[in-house]
Amino acid sequence: MDETVAEYIRRTVLKIPRDEIKTMLEKWGLLSETQLQTINFRQIKESISQDVVQLCEENSVDIKQAAVLDIIYNHVYPNKRVWCVYQMKKTGEEAEFFDLTDFKKKFKGRLRSALKNVTINFREYEDNAIWIRIAWGTPYTKPNQYKPSYVVYHSQTPYVFISASVLKSNLPLLCQALVLASNYHDIREMELRSHSLNSLKDIVFKRYSQNFQTHYPRPLQERNVAPKSDLRIIQENRNEKERIERVNREVFGDGPQPKLEFAQYKLETMFKSDPQMDVLDKKEPFRCLVKFSSPHLLESLKSLAPAGMADAPISPLLTCIPQKARNYFKIREKKHFFPESFVSP
């Protein structure tokens, strides 16, 4: 077994938290039951990884098989990477039959024809997600296994989730291969980025709870049971409080919000001041960047009005994030008579 492969396996095992190592090795399936039983999983990680490398030597594991362990690790801990969402477009009505083997063949073919030194791995999961791991090299060097790109694609949807590595120069080639393999015509980057892959999926697949008005009251809807407060305490602002709760629920829905870490607004609007003061002598747009960041941005926006920190209803620029499926906005000067300023598509 190559030294580089051994080193790669050792470093990958070191990344995994100690309690998870056994389950991930079992999922990997490259070491037999008897081999796994010879490892003492209570020793320090350094020693565990050495043992694993030793056993892999016996099984002559190659780099492609070692890369599968990396995919398994990233599937369990996807939130360690930043994911961007891309949308593909097709111009005509085509048959909706998705053939997995065809997809894989076309994808590998396209990449390999442009770049000989790549390591490509596929892994399918139960929820129709196809995980693709690509390690990039150059015409003269072997692929760099420590900076792979990950692509998650759900068949028959136009959305692709890409966690690019630092090597951004390979992105156009990757996009081209995806478009070709999935029978689409075009691909563009959406302004939607987050650490939480599942939340990104919830937003674009519309799996998050939106509040729709119906006559039929949903049986599982938990009506807000007011906590048994002291009957001697009378709330003066009860009407206002209830109004805020109702408006908030209409906008955000009842369930948990998708997890985003930031929203960024690039303002290119004119500075509005008293015409007599005339701060700027040149009539130029005032460039400004507003960035909201939070461990869980949408939940914190949802709790702004009930906590009394903002008026309800909250600005639609903030609440449209899941519906417009973007968290990077460019706001320019309003040119037409619309009540909101013009938000670029």
Place this chain on the structure above:
Amino acid sequence: MEEGKRNSAHGVFAHLERLEAEAREIAVKEEKMKQEEEKQARLKARVRELSLQRDMLLAKVRLQKKLREKRAMSDPAKSSARAVLEWKIKNIKGMLQISYLTGISGKQTKQGVCFCISTAYESTYLDSYYVHLLVKPEVQIYQHSVPTFIPLEEIAKKYLQTDIGRFLSVLSDHLNAYAGRKYQADQLQEHFSDQIEGTVQRNSLCNLLVFNYKVSSKSKTFPFNVRLLYGDLCCSLPTEVNVSCTPDAPASLAEMAAAHSDLFRRVALHKAFRSFSSAEESVDGAP
């Protein structure tokens, strides 16, 4: 006490002084506590007084309300018309609530209309999907919870502007068929996993299923491979079925494969599998 004994004259008086001081402190404390208790009792009495007052006022308000209602109801003609109106409103509300059972129901909103499409497959209720439409300046989709692999934009392009009813019914067909296919595939994996070898390869729309399953004949098991293609997206039965067995299998198995292929085309997937297991039982049971 020892100190007192040592300096006899000063000690006793000092001791007495100390005891007096302690007694004074205790008296002061007791006085304070008594005062606080009195204050509490006074406040409690005040609270009781105020709540009695409030109850009296509330009772007065309630009485006035009743009188007003009685006055309104005292007119017999008015009361019966009002009763009829109330009955009508209750009826309509009940109808609107039940309308979701038809599969497509709607509610008027500030911006337009919100439609709810409920899916079901053979007497099992499945998920509901919502489409919120704006009506002016032109009919367009404002918000929806339809999954991305359902061709919503295509259906909207074809029917939304011309015939909203047709748009809803076509969308409902797509959603119901998808829900039905998904239900069959889920049931298969849940109840018949012992007959399936390996994993079931499916896709998001559940319109292409490929898997291997075991068939036992004369106490030997043979693997069958089946490929189910659901060409019509509005249908929950496959349009193309390929059942194949290994080339070295006996001829009777080829007949069985053909029979299975026909069965899959006509009957729901999980029901077909259920009939296999019951057929096997009857075959084994026969002498």
